[in-house]
Structures are given as structure tokens and as C-alpha cells.
Amino acid sequence: MNVSIIGTTGYGGAELLRILQHHPEFNIKSIHSTKEDLPIWNEYPHLYGIMDKALQKIDPDQIAEQSEIVFLATPSGISGKLAEAFSGKSIKVIDLSGDLRIPADEYLEWYKHEPANESLVEKAVYGLSEWHHEEIAAAELISNPGCYPTSTLLSLAPIVKENLIDPTGIIVDAKSGVSGAGRSLSRTTSYAEANENLRVYKVNQHQHTPEIEQQLMNWNAGIKPITFTTHLLPITRGIMTTSYVQLTKEYTTSQILELFQSVYEKHPFIRIRPENTFPSVKEVAGSNYCDIGVHADSRTGRLTVVSVIDNLMKGAAGQAVQNANIMSGLDEAAGLGFVPLYP
Amino acid sequence: MNVSIIGTTGYGGAELLRILQHHPEFNIKSIHSTKEDLPIWNEYPHLYGIMDKALQKIDPDQIAEQSEIVFLATPSGISGKLAEAFSGKSIKVIDLSGDLRIPADEYLEWYKHEPANESLVEKAVYGLSEWHHEEIAAAELISNPGCYPTSTLLSLAPIVKENLIDPTGIIVDAKSGVSGAGRSLSRTTSYAEANENLRVYKVNQHQHTPEIEQQLMNWNAGIKPITFTTHLLPITRGIMTTSYVQLTKEYTTSQILELFQSVYEKHPFIRIRPENTFPSVKEVAGSNYCDIGVHADSRTGRLTVVSVIDNLMKGAAGQAVQNANIMSGLDEAAGLGFVPLYP
Amino acid sequence: MNVSIIGTTGYGGAELLRILQHHPEFNIKSIHSTKEDLPIWNEYPHLYGIMDKALQKIDPDQIAEQSEIVFLATPSGISGKLAEAFSGKSIKVIDLSGDLRIPADEYLEWYKHEPANESLVEKAVYGLSEWHHEEIAAAELISNPGCYPTSTLLSLAPIVKENLIDPTGIIVDAKSGVSGAGRSLSRTTSYAEANENLRVYKVNQHQHTPEIEQQLMNWNAGIKPITFTTHLLPITRGIMTTSYVQLTKEYTTSQILELFQSVYEKHPFIRIRPENTFPSVKEVAGSNYCDIGVHADSRTGRLTVVSVIDNLMKGAAGQAVQNANIMSGLDEAAGLGFVPLYP
Amino acid sequence: MNVSIIGTTGYGGAELLRILQHHPEFNIKSIHSTKEDLPIWNEYPHLYGIMDKALQKIDPDQIAEQSEIVFLATPSGISGKLAEAFSGKSIKVIDLSGDLRIPADEYLEWYKHEPANESLVEKAVYGLSEWHHEEIAAAELISNPGCYPTSTLLSLAPIVKENLIDPTGIIVDAKSGVSGAGRSLSRTTSYAEANENLRVYKVNQHQHTPEIEQQLMNWNAGIKPITFTTHLLPITRGIMTTSYVQLTKEYTTSQILELFQSVYEKHPFIRIRPENTFPSVKEVAGSNYCDIGVHADSRTGRLTVVSVIDNLMKGAAGQAVQNANIMSGLDEAAGLGFVPLYP
Incomplete structure (x- = not known):
């Protein structure tokens, strides 16, 4: 199952890469960022020799064609616009930002910048995996909870x-x-x-x-x-x-x-x-x-x-993949069995 | 004005040394610990070349003879006994432990070991410098507040x-x-x-x-x-x-x-x-x-x-010296004008 | 393929648990320590709900019967004795300590305590995986390199x-x-x-x-x-x-x-x-x-x-598992594909 | 003795403030930065209540009139120009940057930007306090060593x-x-x-x-x-x-x-x-x-x-004040007796 990531150079994006690299079912089809063309290890040397993919520009049509799920690991303010760009296309969207979590008036008051399209906010399912399993399983658009x-x-x-x-x-x-x-x-x-x-x-x-x-x-x-x-x-x-x-x-x-x-x-x-x-x-x-x-x-x-x-895990990328698992009919724990790194 | 420190090898004791080393009025007359005989820089190499004093055994009579104030930077359980040993001697005592702060029954409940002599607890003035200035000025025995x-x-x-x-x-x-x-x-x-x-x-x-x-x-x-x-x-x-x-x-x-x-x-x-x-x-x-x-x-x-x-400062050694200043009729800020170390 | 770990409560042992928990071929059959009887999550709460195994006493006969490989994650001085206890039994031994790495006279000079049995030191293959692949593949006893x-x-x-x-x-x-x-x-x-x-x-x-x-x-x-x-x-x-x-x-x-x-x-x-x-x-x-x-x-x-x-990985537990893979005829990277945790 | 600091918002400048605040002989007359007008505690809240001085614009004539020594805690590239601006004025200059330490050709090769005026570089005394005491004592311009x-x-x-x-x-x-x-x-x-x-x-x-x-x-x-x-x-x-x-x-x-x-x-x-x-x-x-x-x-x-x-001390601000002491005929240790903060 192909997935794409937008906003790959942030820490949430990097953590998605770490998880998905060994996911038994998801295949990272493409990674996207405004810093296109460089291999991702140029930005994150810890991925040298592990992942050679280059960052690509953000083309929603092409992404929707190639992948079944797209993760928006982009900042608040950007994510809402991207979610809109994917609206109506045949691709499931999981947004890790705060853009789709609360109504426009509250968003404006607390985030202090322009809210996303209200119909998207209404459509988005709040992806608190343990509590909204059924809605998530049926959703096309997930608003992934904050950390x-x-x-x-x-x-x-x-x-x-x-x-x-x-x-x-x-x-x-x-x-x-x-x-x-x-x-x-x-x-x-x-x-x-x-x-x-x-x-x-x-x-x-x-x-x-x-x-x-x-x-x-x-x-x-x-x-x-x-x-x-x-x-x-x-x-x-x-x-x-x-x-x-x-x-x-x-x-x-x-x-x-x-x-x-x-x-x-x-x-x-x-x-x-x-x-x-x-x-x-x-x-x-x-x-x-x-x-x-x-x-x-x-x-x-x-x-x-x-x-x-x-x-970065249950508070962001981990829960996002958990939701992707649920949306895809997989075991919700698929690819997420990391033993904590201690000490 | 001579002062002595008991329990010099703990962090509270080391901080007292740092403060008193440059205090304009107090002179460190002697330092004491159960680890006697070694120069203090053996325990704390950062004091090498600054302080050559050796740790001495704890002899309350001798300490009371030499010094006007003794700081007890010893653990709860030990301090109470030491305070008792100094009781009646002509030396002011500032105890940094929890031994003299609360009544015996509460002490037993929360500290889970034997309380200090009750009359000492009653006699001790709680050394919250900003709020008990007058009692501190008149006190012979201070119970220095917890951090x-x-x-x-x-x-x-x-x-x-x-x-x-x-x-x-x-x-x-x-x-x-x-x-x-x-x-x-x-x-x-x-x-x-x-x-x-x-x-x-x-x-x-x-x-x-x-x-x-x-x-x-x-x-x-x-x-x-x-x-x-x-x-x-x-x-x-x-x-x-x-x-x-x-x-x-x-x-x-x-x-x-x-x-x-x-x-x-x-x-x-x-x-x-x-x-x-x-x-x-x-x-x-x-x-x-x-x-x-x-x-x-x-x-x-x-x-x-x-x-x-x-x-270690306002929460222990700093407030102890502030109280010593007050007890000695000095400006309460004497020797305590350290600018915070930032960054 | 069953494996056992001795010295499970140290950091090397804990890291072996993390790796082996998801290894595709190795099964943790038993874990051992001088602190027997407690479930391992008592010592390492990060394993709570992941691993319920209790620490067992160290019985070489029983271990050799149950497992095909035993990891000695024990300190220098102990490991040598354990390696001897396993000598002649039908189990492969991977020692993570320094006990089997250098000749007795040098050991005495640098480690300052009694060396292990010399014939074991001679028999042990130095497990620098990239350079001794063939000897490791044929070995019964591995001295895993220092970090x-x-x-x-x-x-x-x-x-x-x-x-x-x-x-x-x-x-x-x-x-x-x-x-x-x-x-x-x-x-x-x-x-x-x-x-x-x-x-x-x-x-x-x-x-x-x-x-x-x-x-x-x-x-x-x-x-x-x-x-x-x-x-x-x-x-x-x-x-x-x-x-x-x-x-x-x-x-x-x-x-x-x-x-x-x-x-x-x-x-x-x-x-x-x-x-x-x-x-x-x-x-x-x-x-x-x-x-x-x-x-x-x-x-x-x-x-x-x-x-x-x-x-703890390439410098200890990771290389030990890499050697176990080689000794077992597996791909040397089996179960070791961890993407670095960054940041 | 009045002193001024330019480049006060960097860490070297902040450390100069900490030292000079309690110096027995030097008085901080003025502090300067390109971020003028704000009180320094706005930039460094740890100085709140300790120092109310506002940052001023950099006016070499005025500074030279008011102060006997000016510290340049400015970056390489800026310091050289400032040193030139103070050249010929009746004020001693201590530059903490690398601008005056090495000849122009080497500077260009290693610093990769334009060197300072060569005559200044030649005039500047390299302020390694322990080794150049006499030259420092006679100097008008000090190039403070790198850390x-x-x-x-x-x-x-x-x-x-x-x-x-x-x-x-x-x-x-x-x-x-x-x-x-x-x-x-x-x-x-x-x-x-x-x-x-x-x-x-x-x-x-x-x-x-x-x-x-x-x-x-x-x-x-x-x-x-x-x-x-x-x-x-x-x-x-x-x-x-x-x-x-x-x-x-x-x-x-x-x-x-x-x-x-x-x-x-x-x-x-x-x-x-x-x-x-x-x-x-x-x-x-x-x-x-x-x-x-x-x-x-x-x-x-x-x-x-x-x-x-x-x-920040012996590697920058501390040595700079040590040099200022020497230049002013004071004990080289004046105001520098800080006991290390340990732990």
C-alpha cells in the first residue's frame, strides 16, 4: 500500500519515515517538501544509506494518483490549505497539524491566524485512536490529535x-x-x-x-x-x-x-x-x-x-500510523511494536 | 566572625563553602565530616588551590569554643542529634535538614524515622528569611526551610x-x-x-x-x-x-x-x-x-x-547564610550578591 | 531458535531484550540474573506489558538443554567463570565481557584481577563481525568486542x-x-x-x-x-x-x-x-x-x-546479535534493521 | 574607573556584565548594541532587578569621553571596524573577537572574510595574560585570545x-x-x-x-x-x-x-x-x-x-577583565575570584 508524506523535513515527518521504513504493509512512495530535489539524508544524515529518496515538489494530483494515504506533517496554517487541495481526490488524508481540530472561531482565538475551510473541519474525524476507532475506520480525512x-x-x-x-x-x-x-x-x-x-x-x-x-x-x-x-x-x-x-x-x-x-x-x-x-x-x-x-x-x-x-510517536507520527492502520483495515498495532529505547 | 560547617561533603555543605569563601564578615574556621583528615579538595577537586582545609572530626565543645555559628548541613536523622549536642553551648546553630521543622508526630508520619527532641523543635525558629526576620534576629537555633x-x-x-x-x-x-x-x-x-x-x-x-x-x-x-x-x-x-x-x-x-x-x-x-x-x-x-x-x-x-x-542557594545554603547574616546583625544580603550564571 | 540471556539486569542485557523481542528467528527462552524471581519489568518498567518473564537462577545444564545460544551480559570476572561452566555443553556462547579477549598476562596487567581459563581464551573467536565472518560462523564460543x-x-x-x-x-x-x-x-x-x-x-x-x-x-x-x-x-x-x-x-x-x-x-x-x-x-x-x-x-x-x-548496539548487544545471526546461518542483519532514533 | 561594553547581548557580553557587576574598581558606565533602547533585562531576564541600564547606540566619541576602557564583545568582522573607530581616541580597547589576532593573509584564508586594518593587527597586544603581562600592562589595544x-x-x-x-x-x-x-x-x-x-x-x-x-x-x-x-x-x-x-x-x-x-x-x-x-x-x-x-x-x-x-570566563570575558586589571595597574585577579559553581 503506497503512502506519501508532505512536510518530511520536520521532526514529525522524520519520525514517520522511521516508522514506515519497516512497516509491513505501507510503502513510502514519495516524500515532499518545499526544499525539493535533495536526497532526504542530506537533511537528515542519520538516514544515509537507509533512504535515498529525494524530496519532491508538492503535486496533489500526482500524489493522489500514486498513493492511497497522504500524511500532512506540515505546520498549522499550511496543512489546512493542503487538506483542501486534496479534497475530492481519491486519497485518504491524515493531517498532523492543529488546522482541522477545532471550529474556526476558536481556532482564530487560540491560533491567531486564519482558520481552515469550515466544511473540512466538520468532515475531519478526530483521530484519538483508542476512542474513535469506528469513525476512523470509515474516515477519508483524519485530524490527528495534538501531543x-x-x-x-x-x-x-x-x-x-x-x-x-x-x-x-x-x-x-x-x-x-x-x-x-x-x-x-x-x-x-x-x-x-x-x-x-x-x-x-x-x-x-x-x-x-x-x-x-x-x-x-x-x-x-x-x-x-x-x-x-x-x-x-x-x-x-x-x-x-x-x-x-x-x-x-x-x-x-x-x-x-x-x-x-x-x-x-x-x-x-x-x-x-x-x-x-x-x-x-x-x-x-x-x-x-x-x-x-x-x-x-x-x-x-x-x-x-x-x-x-x-x-513524536503517540503524540504525532505513531498515532498517525495507528490511524492509517485502522483506516486500512490492518491491525492497529502493525509496524508500531517499538520497544522503548531505555536507557 | 568565625563559623563552622558540619556535613561539608554534601552538596549543601559545598555550597556553603562557595558562599562563605568570599563572605565579607564570616570566616570559615573549621569544616567537619565523618570522612575526616582529608583536605576538602580531595572530595571536591573544584576547590583545589582555593581551600586547603582538612575535614575534622565533629567535636561540639571545640566547635562551640572556636566559632560563633555552626551550620548543620547533615541529613535528616543526624541533624537533630547534632542540634542536641550543641544545645546549651554558646554557639548559634543553623540546621539545614528537616529535623526541626515539624512536630514529632508529623515527623514520624512523613519522615518515617525517629523525630528529634521535641523541646528543640519548639525552640527552633523557622528560618524563612523574608517572613520571620525578627524571630531570626533573636534566635539561637534556626530550622532552615526546605527547598x-x-x-x-x-x-x-x-x-x-x-x-x-x-x-x-x-x-x-x-x-x-x-x-x-x-x-x-x-x-x-x-x-x-x-x-x-x-x-x-x-x-x-x-x-x-x-x-x-x-x-x-x-x-x-x-x-x-x-x-x-x-x-x-x-x-x-x-x-x-x-x-x-x-x-x-x-x-x-x-x-x-x-x-x-x-x-x-x-x-x-x-x-x-x-x-x-x-x-x-x-x-x-x-x-x-x-x-x-x-x-x-x-x-x-x-x-x-x-x-x-x-x-542549593535560596533553597538551602543561600538562605542559611541569609539567616546567619540576620542573626549577626549584618545586612541580610551580605556576601549573597551572586549574579545568576546565565547561560 | 531459543536463546537465553545471563546478566539481564545490566544495560547490555536490557538492550539484548529490546533487540530479541522482535527478532524474526530468535525466541527469548529464559533470562537469568542473581536477582531471581522478579518479573523483568520490575527492574525495567519500560518493559511493563511487553515482557512478563521472570528472572531465573543460573543453571547452565538447564540453559544448555533449552537454548541454542546463551548471551553472557555479565561483568568481567563473572563471564569467564560462566563461559567455563558452559564449556563442553551443547550450546553456543557469546560473551560480551572482556574476559576472553586478551591473553592472561595482559588481562592481569590491565584488568587487575584474575584472568579466565587460558584454553577458553584461546578457543574464543573475536567477534568483530565485519572482519571475522568465517571464524564466527564456525565458532562455538565468541568473545564479543569491547565498545x-x-x-x-x-x-x-x-x-x-x-x-x-x-x-x-x-x-x-x-x-x-x-x-x-x-x-x-x-x-x-x-x-x-x-x-x-x-x-x-x-x-x-x-x-x-x-x-x-x-x-x-x-x-x-x-x-x-x-x-x-x-x-x-x-x-x-x-x-x-x-x-x-x-x-x-x-x-x-x-x-x-x-x-x-x-x-x-x-x-x-x-x-x-x-x-x-x-x-x-x-x-x-x-x-x-x-x-x-x-x-x-x-x-x-x-x-x-x-x-x-x-x-549498547554495535558496541555490545547489537554486534552480539549480529554474531548470533552469523553463527546460526542467518542474514547477519536479521532483526537489526533499527533506523536511528533522531532527534 | 568607568568601562563600556559593546556587543552586550551576546554571551561574552553577558558574562562581562556578570563579572563587572561586582568588580571592586570598574564601573559599568554604558552598554551598547545594535538593539538599542531596551533595558538589558529585556534581553536577559536573569538581570531583572540587578541591572536597569538600557542598551545604547554605539557612539565611539561619547564612549571614549565617558570610559577608560571599552570591551568589544562583537563578532569577527564587526570588531575590527569598531577597533578602527576607536583608534586614536583616548580609551583603551579590549577586543574579544578574532579580528586582531592574526595577519591579514592568514585571516582571509581561515576566516573567509575581509581582514581588519593591518596596522591595528600589528599594534594589538595578544592578551594571553599569564605570558604577556608586561606588554599588556603597557598596551592601548588588546586582542583577547580565543577560547x-x-x-x-x-x-x-x-x-x-x-x-x-x-x-x-x-x-x-x-x-x-x-x-x-x-x-x-x-x-x-x-x-x-x-x-x-x-x-x-x-x-x-x-x-x-x-x-x-x-x-x-x-x-x-x-x-x-x-x-x-x-x-x-x-x-x-x-x-x-x-x-x-x-x-x-x-x-x-x-x-x-x-x-x-x-x-x-x-x-x-x-x-x-x-x-x-x-x-x-x-x-x-x-x-x-x-x-x-x-x-x-x-x-x-x-x-x-x-x-x-x-x-566564557578564562576563554573570553574573564581573561578580558584580567587584562583590563593588568592594563589598569590593579591586581590581575581583582573581581575574578569566583569559586567554580559545582555541582
Whole structure:
């Protein structure tokens, strides 16, 4: 099955290459970028001798002819336009950007630039693989979830859906490695200023906030605006979300864990950690896992939920391939069985 | 003015040496450790050619005779016993451990080993320099605050004292560099397992919790148990506490900032950051500053308070010297004017 | 084909688990350690849900009965004894330690503890996969090369064998990540003291020196003692060796590169970089590649040879599996096609 | 004594601010940059509350009127022009760039852009403080040494001057933290690509090569072109140079150390490490020290010389202030007694 990638020179694109290189069913038919003509190893020397493909210009007709799926690993603002260019062509589209995730008015407010075509946003299926399997299987256009929303939503879903918590007081303290900021250069992601540092950014203003709230509200209409804070960690890969919620009655940690286990037992990429243990971000590095640990505090009646993912894998390229698998009728785990790289 | 240090081979002790080496008034009279006889540069080669003193055995009588102040940079469990040994002698004692901070029953519950003598705990003045200046000035025995409590308390004090927030719902998401764990070896602080990682630890069980709650309750009797979560960052120095509180009415960020500025305007080590900016941990590295930024979110009615310190400075040795200055009638900033080492 | 691993709790053992978990032909039959009875994910939580095997005690008879190959991922000093215990049993042995690499007298001098049985050392085939393919294919006992020797030897082989350089003046400046020091705890590999640091160690005394010299002399009898210096890098994985040699006559960089390319063109894991480019260690992270770049300096008549590997892969577990493949008549690259994890 | 800084927003400029803020004799009169008008803490928030000065435009006449010394912390290419603008004015100039270090023809060859005015290059005194004290004391214009040359030259001087080594075969393997590359953004110094990495760069082409050779030749006319290789370390501050030289006869390590000790015994910033110990880069972080360790290898007749500095201190701003002290008749160590920040 042929697939194409647009936006191959970013970190999401590079991770798609790593995954697809050994995928048992997908064949990388073409890779595209505005930097055309150079072999991809020129941009990414780690691919020297592994992949000789040259970057090609972006020709939607030709891509649609050659491939069955196209991944848009392009930035917000670009992806929406590309999704439109592919609209109506016989090719499935998986967009990794934020362009198709939230309605136009919210997009404008949080992303501060022009939204994508509204009909596309409506048509796009939100690709949170574990929760929208059927819609994804039937979809032509996927809006792949953001990295922070993936970690947050997977770890809050059971308790939000089952009404175990006060839906008006959700607080998410999120931390991400710098690869989440993409490959474009900035002072805050330069080594000398990111290393030995921890920086809080976009306080109460992160564009992933409405994406998280929208999905939480779909699960539980009582949800009120959440507090969502993001920190830049001095690591390359990995996200941890530490969430704080008020339990509606006295639950023990083990009761909560049972719920999580039963909800996720059929899902190969969700690992619920045993009581009194918590995942750390390195324990999922390079893999598609989302690991979750919880603790109910009897002193305060609050629940702490800790969730980790590799932001380039389950938070981007890994989940995109998982969705491609589902759309193609394959096992959702096909080609995604990476054991975490530890240490 | 002669001072002595016990527990010189730990990181807190080493930082005391760095500060005191250039202090205009204090003279390091003697350094002590169970590893006696070796010159200190044998343990810490960065002091080669700077400090030739040898580690001596711990003889309280002799120390009390020679010095006016002794710093106990020893671990919890040891410090309490040493404080007792100095009790009644004519020497001021500043203990950097947790042994004298909380009552015996709470100590037993959270530290899980035998508490120090209760009368000492009662006698000890809690050395949060900015808030207990007068008691410190008159004290013979100081219990130096913990690193996390220092960052948390300094950044919550104005709003807790002034009753701007719901005192029943304080959530503190704290992050620390590995030097906070001390110099003894452990798997979680080994390079291969701490690097490129973020780890949550002692969830709802960190021993600094009762210390923070006790002080908050002193300021505001309505305070209920807080949620306090600690994370291990892949950095050597630095703490950030991100606190979440519910405002009791609609305050703007700028109103809150005004309060902080007026509360702290006479305090040389507290820097209140301008609206829409937040401190990062590297911006205080090697210095005694505590930098604070806040944001009031009108969507949720919650306030986010971000505070950073260098855990070895304002979180340990720096604040200890600040207290020594106050106890000795010196300018509290004497010898502490380190500009942060950036980048 | 069943295989067993002894010494599974070290980093080399963990990396064997990662590789073998997806190997198309090898099945992990049993894992062994002195810490028996616990499931391996207890030691390595990143394997939670992936591998439920418990660590077993080390029973050579039983292992030999069940498996066709056993990997000894045990420390020097232990491996030799285990190799002896397996001697004469019908199982192939691959030892990752230094115990079987050099003669007893040299071992004693450089390793400073008792050597292994001399007949085993003589019997063991040195498993430098690219150069000893035939002996490996026929071997019962493999001494897997050290991490530094692998990088050094692969990058010097063509010019040493072809006599392009002065064999009396080889200088190798080597740098390694901390995982090379193994999983036991030490001050120099603690985060606070390894991070933001570079440390030189065992100057002119590293135990890999005689291993490198022995192989170089096999290739070129004129080789004289080399200068070999090792540095500890603040990274987890990766080795770079920067070697300096005097060319015997005026060669251009491109002539040298041609030689390397022709020597290694059939070898899937050796990547010779194009002129004017050099590999960096992250470009091979998590993979079995050894990447080489060279530059001939006409000002000095010297050649600089830069080589990088992942010390846990091509420098340990990866090469061990490559050798297991060769011993088993499989494609030497079977199960080793990991694309480097970048960034 | 008033001083001014031009190029204040780079890392060298920021380090000058840190040092001069507490200098007992120098007063920062003005700071300059092309980004004028903003307070410096806007660019460097760690200076918030410490320094309120605004960046001013660069007006040589005004600067010369106000200050006695001006530091040019500007990039190569700019510094030369500025030095010319100050020429003839009554102000001492210390240039931290490479513009005034080597003759025009060599500059063109290695720096690949237009050299500075030749008469300035000739007039400038090379500010290697320990070796040119008298010329510096009398100088009006100082060319401050490069970071790599400082570490290399200080550690080779005794053996080159005393003719203990073969002057035709010097090999320097140098490693630097990323702050050495300055504050402008680049892919190789971005966090995601520098972290967990080691990169070799400008192999046999680094512009500091002729600067090192020129000074070595001044000391020993027999010196031939050296091999000089530079590596980018994943640390912010610090340089290590590991040098390899052939001894002309059998010297022991202790004989060599005696020579170093006697040569440097009056120099407060040079620390010769005891036999069998070597400095690591973190042991000089934030300080003006250059630490040196050596080992003579009887197997090879070669000497290994290891030297470390903080590239922003002894490698740039620290040495610049040391030179300013000497030029002003102060103790050369005035204001430079920073104890290394460890850990």
C-alpha cells in the first residue's frame, strides 16, 4: 500500500519515515517538501544509506494518483490549505497539524491566524485512536490529535466519562520536551538556553486548550474550562501530563486503577501502571505507548493522574500510523511494536 | 566572625563553602565530616588551590569554643542529634535538614524515622528569611526551610495572608533538579536514568507537605490539606513550583502583581516579574533569588503562580547564610550578591 | 531458535531484550540474573506489558538443554567463570565481557584481577563481525568486542591493513556516553556530577588498549603501542573515536574514502560518509550502524578518522546479535534493521 | 574607573556584565548594541532587578569621553571596524573577537572574510595574560585570545618553550560547549540536535589553528603545523583540550608536573593538578581558572596534556577583565575570584 508524506523535513515527518521504513504493509512512495530535489539524508544524515529518496515538489494530483494515504506533517496554517487541495481526490488524508481540530472561531482565538475551510473541519474525524476507532475506520480525512491533548485525554477519559470527578475543576500541569516545538529555530529551544532550564510558556494561552476541552465536553457535558499549563523540559522527546481532579466521592486508588484497566484492556498501547508506581517519560521513548499511573489522596479527596507519551510517536507520527492502520483495515498495532529505547 | 560547617561533603555543605569563601564578615574556621583528615579538595577537586582545609572530626565543645555559628548541613536523622549536642553551648546553630521543622508526630508520619527532641523543635525558629526576620534576629537555633517549601511559601504568602484565594483547594506542582536529592548515590539520580527523563516521585507523600501546610496555616487558619506533587528534572540545580489556586473574586493579573510587589518591595532577593512574563529556573542559577510570576485566568477564575529558586542557594545554603547574616546583625544580603550564571 | 540471556539486569542485557523481542528467528527462552524471581519489568518498567518473564537462577545444564545460544551480559570476572561452566555443553556462547579477549598476562596487567581459563581464551573467536565472518560462523564460543575497540578497529582497519599509515604513531581520542560504564552506581556517573561535564579517565590505562593493539597487530605486524585516551560524555548512549595517524605518502581524502567504500561496500552496518561530512553520535542512536568520516590534511600529512557507534548496539548487544545471526546461518542483519532514533 | 561594553547581548557580553557587576574598581558606565533602547533585562531576564541600564547606540566619541576602557564583545568582522573607530581616541580597547589576532593573509584564508586594518593587527597586544603581562600592562589595544587557543597555549607553553617535545607532531583534540558558538541560532546548536550528541566540526579548518600556531612558533621556532580538531559537546560552558605530543627523551609524569608547577606558581588562575588526577570541565565552571593535568606514557614515549577552562570566563570575558586589571595597574585577579559553581 503506497503512502506519501508532505512536510518530511520536520521532526514529525522524520519520525514517520522511521516508522514506515519497516512497516509491513505501507510503502513510502514519495516524500515532499518545499526544499525539493535533495536526497532526504542530506537533511537528515542519520538516514544515509537507509533512504535515498529525494524530496519532491508538492503535486496533489500526482500524489493522489500514486498513493492511497497522504500524511500532512506540515505546520498549522499550511496543512489546512493542503487538506483542501486534496479534497475530492481519491486519497485518504491524515493531517498532523492543529488546522482541522477545532471550529474556526476558536481556532482564530487560540491560533491567531486564519482558520481552515469550515466544511473540512466538520468532515475531519478526530483521530484519538483508542476512542474513535469506528469513525476512523470509515474516515477519508483524519485530524490527528495534538501531543498534549493525546496524553491528557487518554488519561482523563475513564474518570470523565464515568463521572467520577468534579467536571468544573480540572487542572492539567503539562511538560514537554523541545522536539514538540518543531524544527524551526528559536532562542528558547537553543541548547544554551534550554539546557539546565525549565521554562513555563503560554500560561493559560496554549492552543491545545480548546482541543482538550472540546473532547472532554463530548464525553461529559458538565465540563467547564480547564486550567492547562505547559512547561518546556530540557529533554528532546517526551510529554508528561500531571492532572489534578476532585473526586466526587471517596474512591481508593485501586478502584480507580480497576476502572482504567477495564477500559483499556483491549488497547495495546495503553499501559496502566500497578498501584504505587508511576511512569516516567523515558520509559516510553521511541515507542507508541501511553503509560498511566494514578493516586487518590484521602487527605484531600483529590486524584492525581500521571500520563506519559513520546510526543513524536503517540503524540504525532505513531498515532498517525495507528490511524492509517485502522483506516486500512490492518491491525492497529502493525509496524508500531517499538520497544522503548531505555536507557 | 568565625563559623563552622558540619556535613561539608554534601552538596549543601559545598555550597556553603562557595558562599562563605568570599563572605565579607564570616570566616570559615573549621569544616567537619565523618570522612575526616582529608583536605576538602580531595572530595571536591573544584576547590583545589582555593581551600586547603582538612575535614575534622565533629567535636561540639571545640566547635562551640572556636566559632560563633555552626551550620548543620547533615541529613535528616543526624541533624537533630547534632542540634542536641550543641544545645546549651554558646554557639548559634543553623540546621539545614528537616529535623526541626515539624512536630514529632508529623515527623514520624512523613519522615518515617525517629523525630528529634521535641523541646528543640519548639525552640527552633523557622528560618524563612523574608517572613520571620525578627524571630531570626533573636534566635539561637534556626530550622532552615526546605527547598520546596521556600519556593512554595514565598510565592503563596501574599495571596494566602490577604485571603485572596480559596484556602481549601491549593495545588502545587513542583519540579526539582537532582542535586536536591543530595550526594548519595541512587538509580533514579544516575545519569543514564535521569537524563532525557522526567519522573514523578513520592506522589502525595513528600515529607515537605506538612512543613508547607503548617506555615500556610499560620498565615491563614482556613487552610486545608494541599495537593503537593514532586517531579525530578534532568537538571542539576533549580526548583520550579507551579501553583494553582481559586480566586475568591475577580482579580486581574495586574492587581495580584501589585500586591506581590508591595509585599516584597523591601526584600532584595524576591523579584516579581512583569505582567505576561514568567521566570525560568536557569535565570536564578547560582544566585539567592526567588523569582515569581503570576497569571489570573478569567476563563476559570483560577490563578497560576510560578516561582523559581536555586535549590542549593535560596533553597538551602543561600538562605542559611541569609539567616546567619540576620542573626549577626549584618545586612541580610551580605556576601549573597551572586549574579545568576546565565547561560 | 531459543536463546537465553545471563546478566539481564545490566544495560547490555536490557538492550539484548529490546533487540530479541522482535527478532524474526530468535525466541527469548529464559533470562537469568542473581536477582531471581522478579518479573523483568520490575527492574525495567519500560518493559511493563511487553515482557512478563521472570528472572531465573543460573543453571547452565538447564540453559544448555533449552537454548541454542546463551548471551553472557555479565561483568568481567563473572563471564569467564560462566563461559567455563558452559564449556563442553551443547550450546553456543557469546560473551560480551572482556574476559576472553586478551591473553592472561595482559588481562592481569590491565584488568587487575584474575584472568579466565587460558584454553577458553584461546578457543574464543573475536567477534568483530565485519572482519571475522568465517571464524564466527564456525565458532562455538565468541568473545564479543569491547565498545571502544569496535569503533576504533572498524575505522582503522582499511588503512592499517593496506599500510597507508605510520604504524608506530596511532593516537585515538575516544569519547563515550555513561551507559558504557554499566548500571552500577558511581559518583562520576551520577547525574549531578556527569551533567554539564566532560571528564577524562584511565589516561593511558584503559583496559581496551591491549584489545585494540592485538587486533591491529594481527592486521599489520609493524604496529607499535598506541595512545588511547577515554573521555566520559554527558550523554547516555554513543561513542566517538577520533583517530590521528600519519600518512606514509600524500593521499587525498577522496582516495582514502574510496578505499573505505570498497572495503566496506558489502557490509550493511558500515556507512562511509561523503567527503567533507562527518558522522555525529546521535545519528546512530539505537541502531547497529558504525559511521565513518575521514579527512586527510595536506598541511600536516595527517589523517583524521572519525567513527561513531551506539555503544549498547554495535558496541555490545547489537554486534552480539549480529554474531548470533552469523553463527546460526542467518542474514547477519536479521532483526537489526533499527533506523536511528533522531532527534 | 568607568568601562563600556559593546556587543552586550551576546554571551561574552553577558558574562562581562556578570563579572563587572561586582568588580571592586570598574564601573559599568554604558552598554551598547545594535538593539538599542531596551533595558538589558529585556534581553536577559536573569538581570531583572540587578541591572536597569538600557542598551545604547554605539557612539565611539561619547564612549571614549565617558570610559577608560571599552570591551568589544562583537563578532569577527564587526570588531575590527569598531577597533578602527576607536583608534586614536583616548580609551583603551579590549577586543574579544578574532579580528586582531592574526595577519591579514592568514585571516582571509581561515576566516573567509575581509581582514581588519593591518596596522591595528600589528599594534594589538595578544592578551594571553599569564605570558604577556608586561606588554599588556603597557598596551592601548588588546586582542583577547580565543577560547580554544587559551586552553591549548596555557597547557603547552612550558613543554614547548623548554623544548621537551617534538615540535613537528603536536595534535590537539579539543571539545567545547555550545555557548562557544555564540548566541545566534543554528541547527547544530539547537537543543534537539545538540543534546545526547557529540559532533566534530571544521575538521582541520578551524580558524583558531593559525592563532595557536603563531604563538607556539613565537615560543619555539621549530614548531610545524599542528593537527587541531574541534568537537561540539552537549554542555553549555566549558572547553577541554586533550593534547598529544612526543617527548624528546624519557621524562616521568612527575618531572613534567614539576616544570608546570614552577612555571605557573605565581599565577593565581592556573592550577596544576596532582599526579594521577585530571581536571574535568565542570570543576572550573563560572570561574577564571585553567586547570591542567598531564601523563607521560612510558609505553609510547608520548605525553598527554589535559586542560580545561570555562570558555566564557578564562576563554573570553574573564581573561578580558584580567587584562583590563593588568592594563589598569590593579591586581590581575581583582573581581575574578569566583569559586567554580559545582555541582
